[in-house]
Amino acid sequence: MSDSSDSDSTFTGASPWPLFVAIGFALSEVGVVLGLRPVSVAGLLLFVGSVAGILTEAGYMAGPAKATGVQGFVLVGIGILLITQNQTGTTIRGQSIAIAGIICLVGALLWAGFVRKKTRTTVSAAETSETPSD
Numbered sequence: 001m002s003d004s005s006d007s008d009s010t011f012t013g014a015s016p017w018p019l020f021v022a023i024g025f026a027l028s029e030v031g032v033v034l035g036l037r038p039v040s041v042a043g044l045l046l047f048v049g050s051v052a053g054i055l056t057e058a059g060y061m062a063g064p065a066k067a068t069g070v071q072g073f074v075l076v077g078i079g080i081l082l083i084t085q086n087q088t089g090t091t092i093r094g095q096s097i098a099i100a101g102i103i104c105l106v107g108a109l110l111w112a113g114f115v116r117k118k119t120r121t122t123v124s125a126a127e128t129s130e131t132p133s134d
Helices: 004-009 017-034 037-058 064-085 090-129
Strands: none
Touching: 017 037, 017 090, 037 064, 037 090, 064 090
């Protein structure tokens, strides 16, 4: 039989991220097919955020900001590539992908700045609380 202490220390719960990856991907495609750019962009943002959550939860990334920034950069590149093809259907999809990528990059930069500012205030508060013993 298995030892009960082993089962207590491991997390066996299911991750919610795969569901959100599927919903985000489906929303982005529905938005493209129906010509609803906000739905398409929102689906891509949900997709990117879910993938960043998976990478963070699995321990591949320390935080979701870097994963989101990298994915945003890739999305901008793919979007620009599709826009330059000038074919029916790829232009709208490319614009949606590029917009979502830009929003991801801006969000990642804002989040990194917020974390850096929060870290600085925590460090400065710790330094001011220390008094010399002399």
